[in-house]
Amino acid sequence: MTMITVWLNNQAVECHSQQCLTELVEQLTLPTVGAAIAINQTIVTRSEWSTTVLNHNDQITLFQVIAGG
Template identity: 35%
Template sequence: MEITVNDQSREIPEAYSVQQLLSGLFPDTSTGIAVAINQSVLARSEWERHLLQPNDRITLIKATQGG
């Protein structure tokens, strides 16, 4: 199925969770990441349970260090 992540189309399998998506995109860490789906912020506690749907628009924001 097709979703959009930060304005880029991606194909993912059916029954794919937010946690699975993040593990694929950020294999080294999942800390410092905020997730919004269709403009609604999703709590970290929901990442494993929330299954993505066709045409979902996901916004990922990764915190960085610096000044």
């Protein structure tokens, strides 16, 4: 299977072509509680993670929601 490079918080990450966002989250054991993910500056809702296919050079940003007061 062909490998592609995506950028997660400005770090290069190798993954399989046609890989979905859920698979990347699982591959890297990324935190999912209180997490939001944007691809190319567009927020991807959690319900779309399993159907969002990653492309070469996608810019992925992982946000952790932090409660404060």
